[in-house]
Amino acid sequence: GAGVSQSPSNKVTEKGKDVELRCDPISGHTALYWYRQSLGQGLEFLIYFQGNSAPDKSGLPSDRFSAERTGGSVSTLTIQRTQQEDSAVYLCASSLSAEHHTDTQYFGPGTRLTVL
């Protein structure tokens, strides 16, 4: 596709419910990243995929957060039993690879999650 796309663009859920956020990376990009942007904060690294495997999950805040990537393309970030502190904008990015610092990360528009 022309760029990284994410869906939904907005999600409002009730505390305790599970949510799934989707990311479609740029075609041909092998690396995919999830970040979280809380109000007034910078981006917080969550997880990184190279192909279908996730070499670095160190940023996932708790075991309620998980992510998968299938077919080396689409990724889903799942948050179980959502809490109000999970409210944030979840950003996805992709890059051609992750071998070099010059592999530019291209960001999607984000999913704004609000937990009531």
Add this chain to the structure above:
Amino acid sequence: GEDVEQSLFLSVREGDSSVINCTYTDSSSTYLYWYKQEPGAGLQLLTYIFSNMDMKQDQRLTVLLNKKDKHLSLRIADTQTGDSAIYFCAEGESSYKLIFGSGTRLLVRP
């Protein structure tokens, strides 16, 4: 741990230069980046600088790096209203992991 800090807000008049500052803590960072976020849009990479450089110029953008003081700045010449956005500084902890500052909101007044 690694930390990147930026001032929260900058207001300039159209046509003036803008200077956005950033400090970072990880002296081993190889690359440092500037991203721009417009309302409702994802982050867009503006420019990056390799840590063995002290300056990089790209059209209206000039990046200055003081590695000794771990200080990075982004200068925008002839600032336009379309430059109004949030600017994020980031350091490359590794080839894939970026540590971002909290962003500087630039407001350009007509």
